[in-house]
Amino acid sequence: MEETQITVARYLQIRLEQMGLRHLFGIAGNYTAPFLNTILEDKQAKIQVINDTNEINAGHCTDAYARLNGFGAVAVTYGVGAFTLLNSVAGSYVEHCPVLVINGAPTNSDQLKNIAQGMLSSHMTGDMYSNINVYRNVTVAAEQVTSAADAPYKIDSILNACILYGKPVYLEVFEDVWRMKCQAPVATLIKESFKGCKENALKAAKSVAASAAGKKIIFWGGIEIQRYGLQQEFLDLIETTDTEFVTSILGKSIVSEDHPKFKGVFNGNASPKDVKERFEKAEVKIGLGVWTTGKNLGGFDVWKDDTVLANHSGVRIGPSYEPNVSLKDFIYHLKEELTKVRFEAYQMYGPALLSDSFFVADVPETENEKTAITYDLFFARMNTFIDKRHIVVADAGFPLLGCQGIRISEANGFVAQASWLSIGYSVPAATGVKCARPDKRAVVFVGDGAFQETCQAISTQNKLKHNTIVFVLDNEIYGIEQLLVNPNPFRGKDKIDYSLPDLNEVYAYNEMHPWKYAKLVDVFGGRGFEVTDMEALETVLAQLDDIKENTIVHVHLPKTSFPEAIGYKNRKPGEDEFLNKDWSLC
Numbered sequence: 191m192e193e194t195q196i197t198v199a200r201y202l203q204i205r206l207e208q209m210g211l212r213h214l215f216g217i218a219g220n221y222t223a224p225f226l227n228t229i230l231e232d233k234q235a236k237i238q239v240i241n242d243t244n245e246i247n248a249g250h251c252t253d254a255y256a257r258l259n260g261f262g263a264v265a266v267t268y269g270v271g272a273f274t275l276l277n278s279v280a281g282s283y284v285e286h287c288p289v290l291v292i293n294g295a296p297t298n299s300d301q302l303k304n305i306a307q308g309m310l311s312s313h314m315t316g317d318m319y320s321n322i323n324v325y326r327n328v329t330v331a332a333e334q335v336t337s338a339a340d341a342p343y344k345i346d347s348i349l350n351a352c353i354l355y356g357k358p359v360y361l362e363v364f365e366d367v368w369r370m371k372c373q374a375p376v377a378t379l380i381k382e383s384f385k386g387c388k389e390n391a392l393k394a395a396k397s398v399a400a401s402a403a404g405k406k407i408i409f410w411g412g413i414e415i416q417r418y419g420l421q422q423e424f425l426d427l428i429e430t431t432d433t434e435f436v437t438s439i440l441g442k443s444i445v446s447e448d449h450p451k452f453k454g455v456f457n458g459n460a461s462p463k464d465v466k467e468r469f470e471k472a473e474v475k476i477g478l479g480v481w482t483t484g485k486n487l488g489g490f491d492v493w494k495d496d497t498v499l500a501n502h503s504g505v506r507i508g509p510s511y512e513p514n515v516s517l518k519d520f521i522y523h524l525k526e527e528l529t530k531v532r533f534e535a536y537q538m539y540g541p542a543l544l545s546d547s548f549f550v551a552d553v554p555e556t557e558n559e560k561t562a563i564t565y566d567l568f569f570a571r572m573n574t575f576i577d578k579r580h581i582v583v584a585d586a587g588f589p590l591l592g593c594q595g596i597r598i599s600e601a602n603g604f605v606a607q608a609s610w611l612s613i614g615y616s617v618p619a620a621t622g623v624k625c626a627r628p629d630k631r632a633v634v635f636v637g638d639g640a641f642q643e644t645c646q647a648i649s650t651q652n653k654l655k656h657n658t659i660v661f662v663l664d665n666e667i668y669g670i671e672q673l674l675v676n677p678n679p680f681r682g683k684d685k686i687d688y689s690l691p692d693l694n695e696v697y698a699y700n701e702m703h704p705w706k707y708a709k710l711v712d713v714f715g716g717r718g719f720e721v722t723d724m725e726a727l728e729t730v731l732a733q734l735d736d737i738k739e740n741t742i743v744h745v746h747l748p749k750t751s752f753p754e755a756i757g758y759k760n761r762k763p764g765e766d767e768f769l770n771k772d773w774s775l776c
Contacts, residue, residue: 219267249278
């Protein structure tokens with residue numbers, strides 16, 4: 191006979207297992223311990239508790255896990271843990287990742303002592319709403335559980351919100367409440383996400399089809415295709431209309447890039463080689479689930495009359511807007527309506543040109559000397575190294591831009607925080623990737639500055655016996671930051687000789703403290719390699735398939751090397767290149 195009265199901790203465990211959670215990440219703390227111990231005490235528990243090295247790593251790990259698993263959860267302790275986690279959860283909020291934050295809080299007795307006596311327990315600020323109020327800004331629902339009476343209702347309400355909106359939610363439980371008894375789960379959680387107005391979706395689809403009549407059209411797929419599970423609907427649209435498509439950088443690998451209609455990543459001004467030029471020539475561009483943040487597009491303006499942008503809330507068609515439209519309904523009706531009009535599927539490339547145009551690489555200056563590694567040479571080589579066995583995890587900055595041209599053969603084979611852009615995301619994210627997809631090998635591309643932020647994640651991966659490969663791309667500086675603020679040091683023979691010497695060199699605050707990255711395996715475990723030229727890189731690549739443990743490959747690059755995709759930044763003044771005659775932030 192099933193129990194009708196169970197603890198609040200057990201209630202939450204049951205609900206998380208029903209949500210398909212198999213790994214719970216976080217940092218143990220006394221306020222959350224009764225919940226974690228409930229899972230440990232259950233020998234039939236479906237959830238494995240993963241203790242990470244810090245809260246930021248645990249948060250990034252959970253974010254990546256949620257992208258591939260459909261839901262993730264992270265447990266921390268009050269104040270010090272919750273506030274440290276905030277950056278990671280903000281990224282999940284911006285990038286629509288369904289994550290539950292579980293925060294253990296001081297007991298009711300502790301809260302009353304604070305109110306009556308001014309006595310603070312560990313990690314308290316004096317305001318019992320300080321934690322939940324902060325998280326209201328980066329979640330779609332937040333609840334504070336202070337008794338067992340309303341615990342089931344509050345737990346269910348936030349989990350339903352997480353399902354409905356596909357974004358983070360926050361649950362704060364007082365420590366003494368975890369072991370209190372409540373009613374066992376009765377009702378089922380909701381199954382479906384947001385549903386818009388079907389009439390509006392049809393109206394928008396008819397309008398887009400009318401604007402496509404007699405025109406050359408192309409599709410631009412974005413991350414919402416993956417977030418809302420619309421990959422098959424997207425492919426049905428592509429194949430029914432026999433039309434080519436590109437993806438956004440955040441939407442890279444929403445479907446297999448081996449698809450014959452896939453023609454590259456359009457990332458505005460930061461697109462690989464001639465993708466931008468060719469994509470712009472299409473007469474109607476139909477964006478589906480694309481997010482258009484300024485950093486992603488390099489300042490490129492997509493708000494044009496020939497561009498449709500459909501998201502999971504509405505559709506913008508040139509200057510008009512149709513609200514309250516679900517992306518699923520719109521794609522369905524668009525497929526139907528496009529079959530009723532005459533249009534031409536725009537061709538970006540001939541089939542023979544795609545492989546050459548898809549990626550660009552430097553040409554070595556000599557054949558006799560060892561070939562120095564540059565970003566484009568490195569990623570061109572990675573394009574042949576990466577295959578279906580791997581999931582690529584790219585960090586913000588130069589690694590993200592360099593990865594655009596790597597062909598990803600399997601859907602969901604590329605993970606990057608390409609909108610929030612918190613440097614250091616990639617290394618802990620690889621932990622979540624491997625937990626969600628144990629059949630795959632995570633391959634991380636991370637800059638030296640970003641790696642120094644979160645490198646402790648390597649320790650967790652070794653503890654879990656993962657086989658992740660981390661390529662640390664070491665140019666000894668915060669390269670993307672320098673290029674954005676003042677690209678003058680990157681201009682080579684076109685470098686301007688300013689009267690202020692600081693504008694001619696990499697800023698001192700962008701210089702990294704040099705680490706022996708490959709030696710970190712002596713502390714964390716695993717294997718380490720250091721390479722300074724392409725020939726040495728080849729030697730290491732030949733060994734990686736036989737290595738079954740975590741591996742760090744320290745890759746030396748010239749200080750002023752950068753991916754070709756961001757070369758447009760060199761042609762105009764940086765954000766603070768104030769002595770340049772053309773400088774302006776207006």
